[in-house]
Amino acid sequence: MTVANLKKGQKAIIGEMTSQDIPLKLLEMGCLPGNHVELIQIAPFRDPLYLNINDTYLSIRKETAKLINVELIEDE
Amino acid sequence: MSKQINVALVGNPNTGKTSVFNNLTGLNQKVGNYPGITVEKKEAIVKLSRNLKAHILDLPGTYSLNATSMDENVVVELLLNKNDKDYPDVVVVVSDIENLKRNLLLFTQIKDLGLPTILAINMADRMDRKGIELDIELLEKRLNTNVNLISAKKNKGFEGLKQSIIDYNKISLKPCLDASAIDKDYFDSLKKAYPNQDLYKLWLVITQDVNFGKTNRKRIPSESGFKPKSDSEIKRLQQKETIKRYQFINNTLKETLTKDLALAKGLRATIDRLLIHKVWGYVIFLAILFLIFQAIYDWSTYPMDFIDESFLFLSEFVKQSLPAGMLTNLISEGIIPGIGGIVIFVPQIAFLFLFISILEETGYMSRVVFLMDRIMRKFGMSGKSVVPLVSGTACAIPAVMAARNIESWKERLVTILVVPFTTCSARLPVYLIIISLVIPDERWLGIFNYQAVTLMLLYLLGFVTAVASGWLASKMLKIDFKSYFVVEMPNYKLPIFKNVALTVVEKTKSFVFGAGKIILAISIILWVLASYGPTDKFENAEEIVSSTIDHSEMTAEELETEISSYKLKNSYIGYAGRAIEPAVTPLGYDWKIGIAIISSFAAREVFVGTLATIYSVGSEDEQTIKSRMAAETNPVLGGPLFTFASGISLLLFYAFAMQCMSTLAIVKRETGTWKWPMIQLFGMSGFAYVVALIAFQILK
Incomplete structure (x- = not known):
């Protein structure tokens, strides 16, 4: 499962970084293994995605989101 | 004898760094460019105490010392170059209370360069409202520096910050992260090759694409006993460094920071629901654009007419009152109409920059980028191209520079190429005078003024041509590129006047x-x-x-x-x-x-x-x-x-x-x-x- 599969409002934990194509800038914004990610909103044409990663609000494109492995947190 | 020190102001974008700079320096700032490049350089000299003056430099905003743009390069280059006349004696890292975690990444990197580094936490006035508590004393102990809570908006905490700058040589230079923890073997061999150099600095010289005279990136591998790493290995190490830094930051903040998450979200979600709504989002964006054009076209005509008449009067006055001759003619027929031709723009330019800076300050621009990315990509550009295209209506020069934020080279190039099609304010006087000559000043159906409609159509034409040629250019340009796009969605803020x-x-x-x-x-x-x-x-x-x-x-x-x-x-x-x-x-x-x-x-x-x-x-x-x-x-x-x-x-x-x-x-x-x-x-x-x-x- 990747960030691109998340639905609006779902939260997940970021897994191991396997792709070399994830921009370093994204990691610096806190997109690192073990951190939380929440899908806040999807843009009108289903791309890009508005996320909260490790308390930082940012938006990335779907193609980048597909590179980030996550594990879904089931609703408490 | 009064002494002068160099202070560098560094921080992430959207932390209010420029407001902090404005509050520290008042009106005596100097704005120029870094030599050879068009990155804006803001500096000022301020008296801190009876015998200490500070030269304060506002460096471009950056998320880390891993520079990805020309603006960010300026920061890295200055902090690594001891021979630069602006090389800081002390660095103030400006951060924002709500994004402290992310802001601290840059802080730890700079501190590890062995520079006295002060942490200034801005927007402290929001703490109560957002349910945030911070143990300053403990944070100071963990980071080995002075931490100042400030609020640029309320102008609070600046006395303390100034005092911290005055006491800069009491700050510990202990690094946050031992560089060799990133990869022991590699850093050990690096140390052997360059026994007298600071390890973390060496690491940055290797990873960053900047020139530093003697310790040039290309030279390092040639030294004996040192095995260089491939680009992908280096990237892996940079990732590892980032992870290590966040471990340190998370541990530090776990002890010192508490946040009430429910309070932190409210306003953002409510405003977002409206501004990035699939229908209302676009309607609002168009309405704002319309308001901007209305201001340029309609509201600014009054001051413009006044300026036009005044210069005419001045020109006549000079002609009448100076003795007739060459010089008088040059002044009244050459220079005065020439200057008048530029001064007449001031109202329009001012209105445009007013709106653009308000849109940036409030955090709305990022929402527009988010809304427009998918659409702009169809035309070979990025959502971030909207900012250049909108500011292109003021002037193509800052617009071309604003394209720097676009990460992918192809999207950036396409944006730069098409921006000059947008209707810049320099076209406006030409349009206005010709429209007033050839288009009747009448109303269609009693509502729409033909002249105003023509102007609107010209703006639309410029925009449509820009977008269409973007599509064409992206089809024609054969550039292999990795598209990537990371946009911070900052908190909404009221602009500071x-x-x-x-x-x-x-x-x-x-x-x-x-x-x-x-x-x-x-x-x-x-x-x-x-x-x-x-x-x-x-x-x-x-x-x-x-x-x-x-x-x-x-x-x-x-x-x-x-x-x-x-x-x-x-x-x-x-x-x-x-x-x-x-x-x-x-x-x-x-x-x-x-x-x-x-x-x-x-x-x-x-x-x-x-x-x-x-x-x-x-x-x-x-x-x-x-x-x-x-x-x-x-x-x-x-x-x-x-x-x-x-x-x-x-x-x-x-x-x-x-x-x-x-x-x-x-x-x-x-x-x-x-x-x-x-x-x-x-x-x-x-x-x-x-x-x-x-x-x-x-x-x-």
């Missing part, structure tokens, strides 16, 4: 002085060329005219006009103009417009100034530029020169032609080659000529 005002004043000033120099120079040259002629036909104009034409029916004034226009025709500019006349006649212009077009390749707004200069040399009585233009007749077809057909042809020519030397220069600087500006110059201008030709031939 002082910041907005300072931005508006600064940008307007630099526009007026930048463009003003060119316009002034051109006005003087034009005046000289129009006031002298190569043959004695010019000198003897009076006799020739009185002897060749029958002037028995003419009044003295009419004869005077006849003589002036004969003079103009035989001046240097007259010869040049008639040389190019065959090229512009099919478009419906005369040689005077031809000259104005040629001179507006320096800058479009020169058009009106040129006509003003030519006409004021050519006529004796006091008239506004507009009434002079209306009185011109077409030499070939007869009748008024400015008709619907020639007017539309001129409007289209100005909409498409690349007529701005400064933009070409900036494109060269940003792309590193003359290839792209030349493509713009010939492609756009050739297209403009063809379109204007077709338009005139159909409409005439």
Whole structure:
């Protein structure tokens, strides 16, 4: 499962970084293994995605989101 | 004896760093550029205590020391270069209380360079409202530095910050992260090769694409006993470094920071629901654009009319009160109309920068980027291209520079190439004067003013052409690129009046002085060329005219006009103009417009100034530029020169032609080659000529 599969409002934990194509800038914004990610909103044409990663609000494109492995947190 | 130290202000974008700088320095700041590049450099000298002065430098915003853009490079280059005259004695890292975790990444990197580094946490006034508590004392202990809570908005905490700067040499230089923890073997061998160098600095020199004289990146691998790593291995290590730093930060904040998450979210979610709504989001964006244009077109006409009249008055006044002669003519016919031609823009430029800086300050611009990315990508651009395209309506120069934020080179190049199609404010005076001449000032259905609609259509035309040529360019350019796109979605903030005002004043000033120099120079040259002629036909104009034409029916004034226009025709500019006349006649212009077009390749707004200069040399009585233009007749077809057909042809020519030397220069600087500006110059201008030709031939 990747960030691109998340639905609006779902939260997940970021897994191991396997792709070399994830921009370093994204990691610096806190997109690192073990951190939380929440899908806040999807843009009108289903791309890009508005996320909260490790308390930082940012938006990335779907193609980048597909590179980030996550594990879904089931609703408490 | 008073001592002066260098203070560098560093921080992530959206932390209010510039407001902090404004509060620290007040109005005595100096804005310029870093040598050789067009990154803005803001600095000021401030007295901190009786015997200590500080030179404060506001560095470009960056998320880390891993630079990905020219702006970010400036930060890394300065912090690594001890020989730079601005090399800081102390660094103040400005962060924002709500994004402290992310902001601390940059802080730990800078601290590890062995520089005294102070942490200033801005927006502290939001803490209560957002349910945030921070144990400052413990944080200071963990980070080994002074931590200051400040609020640029409420102007609080600055005394403490200044005190921390004064005490800079008491700050511990202990690093946050031991560099060799990233990869022990590698760093050990690095240490062996360069025993006297700071390890973390070496690491940055290796990873960053910057030049530092002796310890140049390319040189490092050649040293004995040191095995360089491949790019992908280095990237892996950079990732590892980032992870290690976040571990340190998370541990530190776990002990010191508590946050009530429920409180932190409320407002953002509510506003977002509206501003990035799939329907309302776009409606609101369009409404804001409309408001901006309304301001430029409608509201600024009052101050503009006033400026126009004032310069006319001034010009007359000078003519009347100074003794008649060369110099007086140069001032009243060359310099004053020339300066007037630039000052008249001030209201419009100011309005544009006012709106753009408010949109940036509030955090709305990021939402627009988010909304527009998918659409803009269809045209080979990025959501971030919206910012250049919108600021292109003020001026293409800052717009081309604003394209720096676009990560992918191809999307950035396409944006730079098409930005000059957007209707910049330099086209506006040309549009306004021609529209007022050829489009009736009447209402359609009693609501829509034809003139306003025409202007709106011209703006739309510029935007549509920009977008369409973006699509074309992205199809034609064969550039392999990895698209990536990371945009921070900052919190919504009320704009700080002082910041907005300072931005508006600064940008307007630099526009007026930048463009003003060119316009002034051109006005003087034009005046000289129009006031002298190569043959004695010019000198003897009076006799020739009185002897060749029958002037028995003419009044003295009419004869005077006849003589002036004969003079103009035989001046240097007259010869040049008639040389190019065959090229512009099919478009419906005369040689005077031809000259104005040629001179507006320096800058479009020169058009009106040129006509003003030519006409004021050519006529004796006091008239506004507009009434002079209306009185011109077409030499070939007869009748008024400015008709619907020639007017539309001129409007289209100005909409498409690349007529701005400064933009070409900036494109060269940003792309590193003359290839792209030349493509713009010939492609756009050739297209403009063809379109204007077709338009005139159909409409005439």
